[in-house]
Amino acid sequence: PLRSRLTPLALTAVGLMSGLLSSQALAVDSVTLRVGHALNEDHVVARSYRHMADELEQLSDGSMHLRIFPNGQMGSTQDMLGQMQNGALDLVHASASNLESFDDIYSVFNLPYLFPSQADFKKVVFGPIGEEIMQSTREKGFFAIGAYVAGYRSFYASKPIRTPADLEGMKIRVQSSPTTIRMIKLMGGSPTPIAFSEVYSALQQGVVDGAENNVPSYVQTRHAELARYFSEDQHTSVPDFLTIATSTWNRLSDEQQQILQKAVADSEAYQQKLWDKVNQQAREQAKEMGAQFIEVDKDAFRKAVQPLYEEYRQQSGHAELLERIRDAEQDDDQPQG
Ligand code: GCU
Known part of the structure; x- marks a missing residue:
């Protein structure tokens, strides 16, 4: 060259x-x-x-x-x-x-x-x-x-969120995603799209009552200082x-x-x-920052979001993708990354 x-x-x-x-x-x-x-x-x-x-x-x-x-x-x-x-x-x-x-x-x-x-x-x-x-x-x-990879996303706020009913009336920061917005509504909360770098001050000022993310991001952003309860419903892996x-x-x-x-x-x-x-270290760091991990019954959340699947199948132009993903999940011979 x-x-x-x-x-x-x-x-x-x-x-x-x-x-x-x-x-x-x-x-x-x-x-x-x-x-x-x-x-x-x-x-x-x-x-x-x-x-x-x-x-x-x-x-x-x-x-x-x-x-x-x-x-x-x-x-x-x-x-x-x-x-x-x-x-x-x-x-x-x-x-x-x-x-x-x-x-x-x-x-x-x-x-x-x-x-x-x-x-x-x-x-x-x-x-x-x-x-x-x-x-x-x-x-x-x-x-x-x-x-x-980005692990599982779960809710965090200044109170535990154990069931969808706990989300009632809560403003939850979300990424700018129509599917996520719909998901939070189905669970009973009020979704509020905010840029990632602005979530800390939004939590601090009470613009939102909570957010959702993976544990490393919860710690690295120091959101753990403001929203002490990390409730592990593990709703998405985005x-x-x-x-x-x-x-x-x-x-x-x-x-x-x-x-x-x-x-x-x-x-x-x-x-x-x-x-x-x-990811392993983050849980300990979160606890050092005063955070508590709350175990939740995922089934209640899973049930609340079921309509989203039906809507996806009917409204998305890519419904076949869902079937192919399900097939791949069941097929042990698919190449692994
Ligand atoms: C995670 C993810 C980022 C994303 C952020 C967010 O940290 O890795 O890509 O921007 O969540 O919630 O905005």
């Missing part, structure tokens, strides 16, 4: 020229990808993106860079997904909840009690069905190149995705695409390992 024969100075010149001429032929040589996320720096996925940035530098001999905009610096995830479609960002971290309003195909991952176990989650998300969903939106200007603008992807050379794909695949493996470790 041309790059290995150029001195650093020459590379800079190429970089400058490519900026001036914005010629694709020149721009392929050195590339900086801009990635935005709304997570704080401690979040397992945020750490995995830093790992990916290092990996990208190494694999490309310093010619591919990841410039990370963390903490919702570039706005909420919904804002950033819009910016990616306008070309202001190359990559955006988004949970399947955020992606639902950009393409309905992601709504399936927001269905409560979809996966009987975390092994089933991995089988689906990192298997052929997940891959198909991730690739499906290319024509819309973006697609997903990486997927990340995967996180790294999305990329189709135009950015097409601008990369074959070699750059392969390098990026390798760095992303390694970040997935890194994240899963880190997740297991952090």
Whole structure:
């Protein structure tokens, strides 16, 4: 490749020229990808993106860079997904909840009690069905190149939530997902969509009475200080995705695409390992922060959300996905991620 024969100075010149001429032929040589996320720096996925940035530098001999905009610096995830479609960002971290309003195909991952176990989650998300969903939106200007585990989401508030009746009259922060909004309504609560980085102050100021998330996020955001009761109804397992603008992807050379794909695949493996470790520690940390874990009877919650499945089958354009996920869950021969 041309790059290995150029001195650093020459590379800079190429970089400058490519900026001036914005010629694709020149721009392929050195590339900086801009990635935005709304997570704080401690979040397992945020750490995995830093790992990916290092990996990208190494694999490309310093010619591919990841410039990370963390903490919702570039706005909420919904804002950033819009910016990616306008070309202001190359990559955006988004949970399947955020992606639902950009393409309905992601709504399936927001269905409560979809996966009987975390092994089933991995089988689906990192298997052929997940891959198909991730690739499906290319024509819309973006697609997903990486997927990340995110455990179970449960409710937390300043009082225990043991049954759906306890949610009565409670404002619960949710991600911007129509399926989640409907789920909370069916359970009896009042869903309030708020950007992730604003939930702490929303809890503090009483804008919401509670929220729902996995244990590591509950701890890393320090929400555990404000909402002491973590009630483990484990209603959803919503995967996180790294999305990329189709135009950015097409601008990369074959070699750059392969390098990026390798760095992303390694970040997935890194994240899963880190997740297991952090997930174990998080419960103890939560308790140290004064949190209490409440065991709940999941069946009452499961029952309350049943209409959502019927609605999904009738209204979603992707009802067949649900059947395929159920089949995959029952099939032990499906490839595991
Ligand atoms: C989890 C998830 C994030 C998401 C966040 C949220 O932490 O990993 O991707 O943004 O929940 O509730 O907004």
